[in-house]
Amino acid sequence: MEEALQLIANGVVIGSVIAVAAVGLTLVFGILRLINFAHGDFLTLGAFAAVVGTGAGLPLYVAAIPAILVGAGVMGGLEKVLWGPMRRRGASTVNLLIISIGLALVLRYTLFWIFGSGVYRYGPISQRIDFGLFALTPQDVIIVVGSAAALFGVALMLQKTRIGKAMRALSDNKDLAEASGIDVNRVTMITWLIAGALTAYGGIMLGLQGRVFANMGWFLLLLIFAGVILGGIGSAYGAMIGSMIIGVTQELATHSAIGLPSDLKTGVAFLVLILVLLVRPQGIMGRKQAL
Amino acid sequence: MTSENGAANGFSNGIPILVAEDVRLSFGGVAAVDGATLSVEPAKITALIGPNGAGKTSFFNVVTGFYRPDGGDISFDGDRITGKPPHAIARRGLVRTFQLTKSLARMTVLDNMMLAAPNQTGEKIFTAWLAPWVIRKQENANREKALELLELFNLIDKKDDYAATLSGGQRKLLELARALMMEPRMILLDEPMAGVNPTLGARLLEHVGQLRDEGMTFVLVEHDMDVVMNVSEKVIVMANGRVITEGSPDEVRTNQEVIDAYLGAGGGAVEEAIDEVFERDRPDG
Amino acid sequence: MIPYIEGVILTAGIFALLAQGLNLHWGFTGLINLGHVAFFAVGAYTMGILNTQFEVPLLPSFLAAMVAATLMGVIVGLPAIRLRTDYLAIVTITIGEIFRLILKSGPGVSELTRGPRGIRGFSNDFYFFRMDIGLGFLSPTQYLLLIVWVTVAVVGVLLYLLIKSPWGRVLKGIREDEDAVRALGKNVTAYKMQSFALGAAIAGLAGVFFAMDIGSLAPDTYLPIITFQVWTIMMLGGSASHSGPVVGSIIFWAIFNGTLFIPREIISGAEAAYLRQIGIGALIMAIMIFRPQGILGNREEMALDK
Numbered sequence: 070m071e072e073a074l075q076l077i078a079n080g081v082v083i084g085s086v087i088a089v090a091a092v093g094l095t096l097v098f099g100i101l102r103l104i105n106f107a108h109g110d111f112l113t114l115g116a117f118a119a120v121v122g123t124g125a126g127l128p129l130y131v132a133a134i135p136a137i138l139v140g141a142g143v144m145g146g147l148e149k150v151l152w153g154p155m156r157r158r159g160a161s162t163v164n165l166l167i168i169s170i171g172l173a174l175v176l177r178y179t180l181f182w183i184f185g186s187g188v189y190r191y192g193p194i195s196q197r198i199d200f201g202l203f204a205l206t207p208q209d210v211i212i213v214v215g216s217a218a219a220l221f222g223v224a225l226m227l228q229k230t231r232i233g234k235a236m237r238a239l240s241d242n243k244d245l246a247e248a249s250g251i252d253v254n255r256v257t258m259i260t261w262l263i264a265g266a267l268t269a270y271g272g273i274m275l276g277l278q279g280r281v282f283a284n285m286g287w288f289l290l291l292l293i294f295a296g297v298i299l300g301g302i303g304s305a306y307g308a309m310i311g312s313m314i315i316g317v318t319q320e321l322a323t324h325s326a327i328g329l330p331s332d333l334k335t336g337v338a339f340l341v342l343i344l345v346l347l348v349r350p351q352g353i354m355g356r357k358q359a360l
Numbered sequence: 361m362t363s364e365n366g367a368a369n370g371f372s373n374g375i376p377i378l379v380a381e382d383v384r385l386s387f388g389g390v391a392a393v394d395g396a397t398l399s400v401e402p403a404k405i406t407a408l409i410g411p412n413g414a415g416k417t418s419f420f421n422v423v424t425g426f427y428r429p430d431g432g433d434i435s436f437d438g439d440r441i442t443g444k445p446p447h448a449i450a451r452r453g454l455v456r457t458f459q460l461t462k463s464l465a466r467m468t469v470l471d472n473m474m475l476a477a478p479n480q481t482g483e484k485i486f487t488a489w490l491a492p493w494v495i496r497k498q499e500n501a502n503r504e505k506a507l508e509l510l511e512l513f514n515l516i517d518k519k520d521d522y523a524a525t526l527s528g529g530q531r532k533l534l535e536l537a538r539a540l541m542m543e544p545r546m547i548l549l550d551e552p553m554a555g556v557n558p559t560l561g562a563r564l565l566e567h568v569g570q571l572r573d574e575g576m577t578f579v580l581v582e583h584d585m586d587v588v589m590n591v592s593e594k595v596i597v598m599a600n601g602r603v604i605t606e607g608s609p610d611e612v613r614t615n616q617e618v619i620d621a622y623l624g625a626g627g628g629a630v631e632e633a634i635d636e637v638f639e640r641d642r643p644d645g
Numbered sequence: 646m647i648p649y650i651e652g653v654i655l656t657a658g659i660f661a662l663l664a665q666g667l668n669l670h671w672g673f674t675g676l677i678n679l680g681h682v683a684f685f686a687v688g689a690y691t692m693g694i695l696n697t698q699f700e701v702p703l704l705p706s707f708l709a710a711m712v713a714a715t716l717m718g719v720i721v722g723l724p725a726i727r728l729r730t731d732y733l734a735i736v737t738i739t740i741g742e743i744f745r746l747i748l749k750s751g752p753g754v755s756e757l758t759r760g761p762r763g764i765r766g767f768s769n770d771f772y773f774f775r776m777d778i779g780l781g782f783l784s785p786t787q788y789l790l791l792i793v794w795v796t797v798a799v800v801g802v803l804l805y806l807l808i809k810s811p812w813g814r815v816l817k818g819i820r821e822d823e824d825a826v827r828a829l830g831k832n833v834t835a836y837k838m839q840s841f842a843l844g845a846a847i848a849g850l851a852g853v854f855f856a857m858d859i860g861s862l863a864p865d866t867y868l869p870i871i872t873f874q875v876w877t878i879m880m881l882g883g884s885a886s887h888s889g890p891v892v893g894s895i896i897f898w899a900i901f902n903g904t905l906f907i908p909r910e911i912i913s914g915a916e917a918a919y920l921r922q923i924g925i926g927a928l929i930m931a932i933m934i935f936r937p938q939g940i941l942g943n944r945e946e947m948a949l950d951k
Contacts, residue, residue: 104731155934163677166734167880168933170873174926182919291742294735302731332750339739346736347724424828450830462825464818475818476829480811483831485839488810489803495810542830 071202076320078203082278084296084316085216087289089271091296091308092223093264099240099303100260103152104166107173108268109290113180113283115140115269116276120189129191133273140269141262147172148261153254173287181283189281212274219270220309223263227305232259240303292319292335295342301352310353314341377402377546377577378423378454383432385415385422392418393429394601400546405568405578407588407609410598411622416581417459419598420548424456425449437545451478453545457552459581461531465524469515472523472534473506474499476541506541513537513567529560536567546577553584565591589613597621651786653902657894658793659855663871664879664890665800666847672884673808674840675820677734680721680741681848681875686867687717688849689856690748694757696767703770707853714849717744718842726837738869749864763863771857793854797891800847805887816840870922877925880932883939892941900924 094108118139122132151172155165197204205213227233235256238246247253275285296315300307315338322329322337329337345353376399385393393415400406408416421427423434425446434442436454450456464472480502481487482495510516513533518526526534532552539547549568553561568578569591582588588595589609596606599621605612612618663685670676691713695701701709725736748758758764775781775788783791807813815836818826823833856862874897882893904921912920932939 098731102731104734160933160937163730164933164937166677166731167876168930170876171926171929171931171933174870174873174922175930176926178919178922178926182916182923186915291735291739295739298732298735329752330750333746336743336746339743342739343724343736346728346732350728350732426824426827445832446824446827447830447832450828455830456828458825458828462822462828464821464825466821467814467817471814471817474811475814475826475831478830482811483815485807485812485843488807488812492806492810499811538829 073321073324075203076324077317078205078209080317080320081313082205082209082212082316083320084313085213086271086274086278087292087296087316088309088312089216089219089267089274090289090293091300091312092220092305093267093271094293095297095300095303095305095308096223096236096240096260097264098297099305100236100243100257101152101156101165102162104162104169104294106166106169106290107176108169109286109288109293110173110176110180111140111144111265111268112272112275112286112289113281114143114176114286115272116281116285117180117184117189117283118269119191119273119276120184120281123191129273129277133270136273137266137269140272141265144261144265144268145258148258152261153257177283177287184283186283189276190279191276191281194279208277208279212277215274216271219267223267223305226263232256236260292316292338295338298352299342299345304352307353375402376400377437378579379433379435380419380423381433383419383422383434384430385418385427386430391601393422395432396598396601396603398596398603398606400577400579401594402546402577403572403575404593405572405580405591406594406596407592408579408581408596408598409583409585409588409612410604413600414598414621415601416598417550418601420456420550420581423449424454424548450542450544453543454548455539455542455544455546456548457532457535457539457550459550459554461528461535463523463526463531463534465522467523468520469510469523469526469534470503470506470519472538473510473541474502476538477502477505478542502541509537509540514563527557527560529556529564532556533560533564533567536564540571544576546579547571549578549580549582551581551583553582553587561587648786649902649905651790653895653898655786655790655793655858656902657891657898658790658797659851659858660875660878660898661797661891661894662793662800662851662854663848663875664882664894665797665804666844666851667875667879668884668886668890669804669816669840669844669847672879672886672889673813673820674816674837675730675823676726676837676841677730678737678841678844679734679869679872679876680737680739680744682867682869682871683721683741683744684714684717684845684848685852685855685871686744686748686864687845688714688852689862689867690758690764690852691849692853693764693767693856693862696770697764698757703774707850710853711846711849714852715842715846717849718845719838721845722838722841726834726841738872741867741869741872745864745867748867758862758864761864763861765861767862768857768860789854789857796850796854800850801887801891808887812836873929874925877929877932880929880937880939883941886939886941889939889941893939896940897928900928 090108090112094105097103097105115136118136119129119132122135123129151168152165155168195207197206227237235246235251238249239251239253239256272286275289292315296312297308298311299314300309300311318341319334319338322334323331378400380399381397383393383396384391396415396419408419410416418427422429425441425444425448428443432442433440436449436452439452441449441452441454464475467475481491481498487495507516507519510519513536515530515534515537518530523531523534536552552564556564565587572578580592592609594606595609595612597604597612597618604617604621605615663681666684667678667681670678688710692706692710695706695709696703721737721740725733725740728736747754749755749761772785772788775783780788808816815826815831818831819833819836827833878893878897879890881897882889882891901921904917904924907917
């Protein structure tokens with residue numbers, strides 16, 4: 070039982086990171102129907118941008134600011150030079166998906182090229198704090214609290230702000246939203262900027278767990294996808310729930326009573342995804358599609 | 361030359377070919393079809409009308425197996441078809457077209473037609489390698505039939521063009537011709553006149569009438585009331601997922617419930633809209 | 646120079662086979678499969694395990710490899726095939742990764758696959774066999790090269806016949822609009838499964854040849870990047886084109902292996918490896934942006950795409 074609680078706590082930590090990244094992915098999907106295979110590498114980009122800052126002697130919470138701006142800037146820039154023009158040329162969903170695979174390779178191996186295959190750290194990891202039922206490092210606590218704050222912010226934006234409402238409307242029914250006078254291009258751009266900022270932030274959270282390396286985002290990407298799909302693609306709240314389920318499941322899979330090697334834990338999370346899709350092809354919060 | 365011919369084709373009048381009882385379908389708690397009960401008589405043209413959101417297309421989708429109903433029973437020609445997959449229902453002779461035409465864009469018009477032919481040996485994976493001569497014979501016969509239909513529907517000049525190059529009206533014609541390749545007994549047409557120019561539309565209706573005379577059963581969802589009143593022998597009116605009334609075009613035209621249904625759905629769209637829809641004479645005109 | 650050319654042609658042949666399988670999935674049926682590498686791995690491992698641990702002779706183990714890949718196609722297809730395109734993409738890549746992880750450390754499985762250490766010693770029989778059939782004058786590479794390209798040609802002809810047949814017509818119909826094909830009385834799910842299984846079988850055979858080429862099996866050879874390379878090859882040649890996989894594969898590997906000629910003094914080995922990956926990524930993007938129909942694809946057909 071003690072072991073299980075500790076594993077659940079670990080799962081919540083990683084689930085928080087996945088959730089932040091997953092919400093960015095799903096917001097973009099909701100509006101553009103684009104599955105972005107480069108999304109994981111944007112996490113890495115954010116994490117390394119912060120490494121540059123901390124390397125120059127800045128404390129992480131200061132270095133995070135330019136890193137988040139870089140994340141938002143690069144995603145927004147790509148909308149301007151790549152995604153927007155491609156959409157206007159009528160590229161199909163699958164064309165865009167394949168472009169994102171190419172983009173992912175370019176981004177990831179450019180980071181490899183610049184930073185090499187080594188591991189970077191923001192700083193030493195502190196001792197675990199015993200919370201009675203489980204123990205977490207102060208970094209873990211920052212990750213959970215920081216992610217919760219970001220997700221709360223997103224939820225607030227979607228519910229309360231004009232732009233959030235416009236994003237929801239656009240994701241619900243594009244034609245209707247367009248007809249009701251929503252500036253689609255502007256909302257799209259803002260969505261990319263928010264997604265970029267969230268993703269860079271998520272990358273920093275991921276790095277805070279201990280290690281920053283060029284493959285980190287790519288390794289997490291399939292778990293992010295799993296969280297997004299499990300919750301129902303395009304649904305921000307679904308992505309949050311799905312990500313937590315994925316995070317906790319993969320940690321619980323390593324419980325000694327189950328006895329699976331830790332190599333396989335992501336495999337178990339993927340398996341859960343496939344089983345859920347068998348029963349509910351549209352995901353937990355997703356809606357049935359009309360013909 | 362009308363309904364007697366239907367009887368001659370083996371359908372006795374009065375025994376419905378399609379019966380739907382208490383059909384229910386909902387999406388996320390919202391009922392799209394809410395206990396619809398209706399029957400369709402053979403060798404007749406039945407129109408299914410109703411305001412937007414009445415559940416007509418959803419009903420079509422349930423009948424043809426594209427949605428599994430949450431409740432109710434559907435039988436076609438005496439056999440229960442509730443919940444059967446779409447291809448199985450189509451093979452029984454109950455064929456549909458779509459509101460937004462589904463011509464197979466990057467296939468030629470002729471290939472669109474050939475694809476629809478039933479019972480093709482060559483559609484089994486290994487016969488393509490093992491028994492090409494069997495396929496060839498069947499293909500020739502199917503091609504002949506397809507060309508005949510294309511001729512009839514004035515699409516013969518387009519046979520080698522990609523379906524994507526056809527006009528909206530031509531696509532509707534192709535969809536009907538393609539459905540006929542399957543030798544169906546009943547065809548459900550979902551808004552066959554939408555986006556079709558009047559000349560092609562008239563031709564399409566002419567074909568429908570002719571086929572009815574030869575014993576084919578049609579149900580059509582249509583918004584153009586001129587068409588509904590002119591071609592159909594029976595009109596079924598749906599609102600809020602239910603059948604509210606049915607009868608001859610004249611009976612339905614004057615039915616208060618129908619008028620209320622359109623009024624309710626239209627909010628403030630009022631009497632004038634109804635007048636327009638049913639082309640009633642206005643007091644002042 | 647000769648080893649370079651032989652190497653390019655051999656690898657190109659193996660990947661042409663992979664691309665032929667993928668082309669059946671995507672080019673002709675419209676099924677997006679990002680887990681192709683799993684079928685590749687199943688073929689290789691089935692042959693390797695049967696050959697080294699159960700002493701099954703060569704030819705039966707080849708057949709078993711194809712059967713296993715076909716079964717894998719069905720197993721993957723069962724949950725995946727009904728999903729919409731974007732979900733299918735993610736589920737297939739996910740299944741590919743699950744499979745690799747199982748090969749690496751699945752309980753009960755890693756004893757057979759020897760986990761990360763991998764399997765060796767299955768290729769000797771295969772190479773000695775060339776003496777028995779009078780091909781002893783060929784080098785091992787030339788011999789494998791010959792077999793691979795004969796296979797590519799045979800598979801190419803068989804696929805051509807299939808796609809031209811009414812069966813192929815149904816597949817193309819599904820690619821265009823599966824609901825329309827359902828409404829025409831075709832069992833779409835069954836056709837998708839057949840396409841998926843057959844393409845998987847072809848990939849399984851490619852896996853056997855690949856294993857013979859590199860002489861060993863290790864789980865981490867079968868990363869998603871292999872699938873992406875096959876996609877690049879297929880799109881480069883032109884999807885839904887019968888010769889596209891062959892042409893795409895030769896061009897791809899000529900460029901890819903060509904980077905080996907860049908002198909070490911200019912770029913270190915590790916840097917060259919990174920640049921190659923950047924190159925693949927850039928190539929994928931360039932094809933999709935500037936010539937989505939590929940080199941041999943039909944521009945007219947492409948323009949009609951929804």
